[in-house]
Amino acid sequence: MTNNKYYFPNNIWKKYFAKNSIESGKWISWFATREAEKIVDRKEADTLIKIIENSNLNYEIRRKAYFCLGHLCKNLSDKEIFDFLVNKLNSESENIQETILISITNMDKPLEYNLIPIINILKNGKMGMKTSAAIALKNAKNPDIEIELLNSFEKEKNKHLQEMIASTLKTVGSNKSIPILENKLKTAKGRDYKYFLESALIEIKKR
Template sequence: MENYVTDLLDRMNYTDDRNMEAGYQSSDTISWKAHREAESLKDAAFIPLLISFLDKEKDKKKRDKAYFALGHLAKNTNDVAALNFLIKQVEKEKDKYIISSLLDRIAALNKPAGTDLHPLLQALKSDKWLIRHSAIQALNNSSDAVAESTLIELIDTSGDSHDITYSNSVLNKIGTLKAIPSLEKHANSRKRDVKASAKYAIEEILKREKQAADS
């Protein structure tokens, strides 16, 4: 089993010189096929092996591939240990591209109430927009009220239209009636993306509330 994980990560990192040849399709490469294989992982027994690999591996490219595999495995198994490990790693990584990619993996995972979101909330304060925007989106699929409260505070105080747009988009998915007053402030923004994302968020929140009331 450990050999399989090592082999999969090696194939994900494999560079095929034929990529440069005319007419050669990316879907034919060893790496592309290995990434699709990683996306379909469902055996939770691989989780401790990937965590052990990440605890030891220093090469950032290999770490990035391992996060990709573990992120999809966590999504497919809904494993809490894998989720918590990935979130904690946000504070440990130093490369902004690795952190952003890691946050993108976390965004797709269900984060139940009580999940320690502190590393994600800290990443929201980054002066690097790549990390900040990914951190905002990483709060998607969060059931903890602190995620919504943090995004409301952000759209109330931020002067960055991109931060606001991304926050509105996440509130579109996790927001409640509590978020509507803050969203309404941006519904008439001169920034097209800010305005549209705020309106869509309000519509979706009201739709969810109506469905909940009718059920």
């Protein structure tokens, strides 16, 4: 995943490859990353965890192992792996925290999943990390998550963070979110900002 040599895979049509890949460049690392996103073999978890817990290994190797494990967790909806990853948010660097958060963003998060470490980042992290945490709370089934997101939405003034919170509220929001989003929309400026607010409201009202 860190090899940036040029690569032409035999299983991709030349016409397609030439049109969509050659202009921007496709490297071994690019194809390896796409394959890592599709990992589904649960037996790989033990190997990846051993790499992660080996502090003598190169930092980037460990980060890539987190990336693979996070996508394995997402693809299998595996609570045991999820718990391992979320607990690591308390001790790892911000770059690894972000890797974990991004990799688990699109998975369902049932009521019994521990989301407290993600909430802590939303409350206390740096702005970029708060944004990643807000996105990572998508598809959470715990109703308390909506309350935490709304508290952050009203407290924080950063528009990008508010946009990402609104995007997450599309998946977790209820009637509690509607008056807050509608009130913000009254004074909202900027096409993108309005889009996120309106999209959230549309999806919430559908439910």
